[in-house]
Amino acid sequence: MSEDTTTSEQLAEIEGQADTVQVCEGRWRTRNGEVRNVTPTPESDDRSRLQPWWDAEYGQTWGHDGRYFFGGDSPLDLVTYLGPIEPQPEPQAEPQATDYAPPEGWRLLAVGEPLQQADERVRIDGSRYVTRQAGRAVQSHERYIRLIEPQPEPQPADTVDELRSEVSYVQNLLGSEKRRVAELEELVTSLRTINAAQEKAVDAAGKENTALRNQLAVAKEELTIAAAVSHQLQIELDAAQQVPVDSPDLQQLQLRLADMTLDRDQYKTAWNQIFTDLTTIRETTAAETVEAIVEWLQPFRGCNSPSLALLLLEALPHIMRSLTGLADEEIE
Numbered sequence: 001m002s003e004d005t006t007t008s009e010q011l012a013e014i015e016g017q018a019d020t021v022q023v024c025e026g027r028w029r030t031r032n033g034e035v036r037n038v039t040p041t042p043e044s045d046d047r048s049r050l051q052p053w054w055d056a057e058y059g060q061t062w063g064h065d066g067r068y069f070f071g072g073d074s075p076l077d078l079v080t081y082l083g084p085i086e087p088q089p090e091p092q093a094e095p096q097a098t099d100y101a102p103p104e105g106w107r108l109l110a111v112g113e114p115l116q117q118a119d120e121r122v123r124i125d126g127s128r129y130v131t132r133q134a135g136r137a138v139q140s141h142e143r144y145i146r147l148i149e150p151q152p153e154p155q156p157a158d159t160v161d162e163l164r165s166e167v168s169y170v171q172n173l174l175g176s177e178k179r180r181v182a183e184l185e186e187l188v189t190s191l192r193t194i195n196a197a198q199e200k201a202v203d204a205a206g207k208e209n210t211a212l213r214n215q216l217a218v219a220k221e222e223l224t225i226a227a228a229v230s231h232q233l234q235i236e237l238d239a240a241q242q243v244p245v246d247s248p249d250l251q252q253l254q255l256r257l258a259d260m261t262l263d264r265d266q267y268k269t270a271w272n273q274i275f276t277d278l279t280t281i282r283e284t285t286a287a288e289t290v291e292a293i294v295e296w297l298q299p300f301r302g303c304n305s306p307s308l309a310l311l312l313l314e315a316l317p318h319i320m321r322s323l324t325g326l327a328d329e330e331i332e
Helices: 008-014 157-203 209-239 248-300 306-324
Strands: 026-030 035-040 054-057 060-062 078-083 107-110 120-122 129-130 145-147
Touching: 035 078, 157 209, 157 248, 209 248, 248 306
Parallel strands: none
Antiparallel strands: 026 035, 026 078, 035 054, 054 060, 107 145, 120 129, 120 145
16 A cells, blocks of 8 residues: 555544554654654653654654643644655755855854754754754754854953053052051151140240141141042052953043042142141241240349359250250250
8 A cells, every 4th residue: 555545544543533553663644644754762852751752853752652742632643554664765965054054143063063952953944943862963964053152252462451550550559648648647646746845835935826736737637638548549449450441430540540640749739838837837936935935034134043043054955845845956
C-alpha cells in the first residue's frame, strides 16, 4: 500500500475513531495527515521522560500512546504506523554565511561548533526554532545561529592616564592643604601664646587691645574654613577614584579644583597681610607696655632709698619679660 492511499481504517484513525496506538520507531501518520519520522527522544532532552518519542526534524515529541498533548486529542497525534524509516537521500549542504545573512545581533555558527541551549536552527524556508541538542556539533548541512553578546567598549588608554593624573593632582593638593592646616594650627597656637602675654601687658598698662582680639577671631574662622576645605577635598578625591572616565562629575571636579586653587592663592595673600598686621600689633603693644612700665616706675624715681631702687632695677627685666613675653636676651 502506498503512502498516499487512504483506507477507511486510516480515515477513522485520522478522525479520532481508532483505538490508542503503541508507538514504535518508524514512519507515522498524524491525525491531520502529515508524516513524521519517529525515533526515541534523546536522553539529554528534558522531555524524554514524559514524551519518549520525537521527530528530530520538527522537534515534536509524543508519549507511548502517540498523544501529542496529555489532556486530549491533537492534530499532531500519531495514528497510523506506515513502516520503517526510509533511507534519506544524502542531504545537500544548506547555504552558509556567504548565502545567508543572520538577523542583526546574531551570528552564523561554523561547522563543528558545539550547540548551546539558546541556539536556533534555520530551515531552508527561513523559519527558525530553538535547538534542544545542546553540546552536539554543527553538521555541514545544518544552519544554526546564536545571539551575539554585547562586548564592553574598552576605555582609551589616554583617558585612563588622564584620570590617573587628575587623581594624583587631587592627592597632592589635599596633602598641601593638610600641611597648610597644620601650619595654621601651629600659628594659632603661637597667636594664643602671644595673645595671653599681650593681654597681661594690656592689663598691666590699663589698655585693651581690641584690634588684636578681632584679628585672632578672624584667624580662628580662617582655620575652620581651611579644615572644611580639606575635608571637602578628601570627599572629592574619593569620588574621583570611583566615577567613570567620561562622567560629567569628573569634569565638574576639575572646574572646582581650579576654583579652589584660585581661592587658595587669594586666601594665602590675605593671610600674609593678616600675619604682617599681627606682627605690627605685637611690636606696638610691646612698646606700649614698656612705656606703661616706665610710667609705673615714675613715682619711684625720686625715692630716697638706694636699696629699694636697686631691688626695682634687678626685678625690672623679669617684670618686663612676664608682661611682654620677651626673652631675657631681647631686653635692653
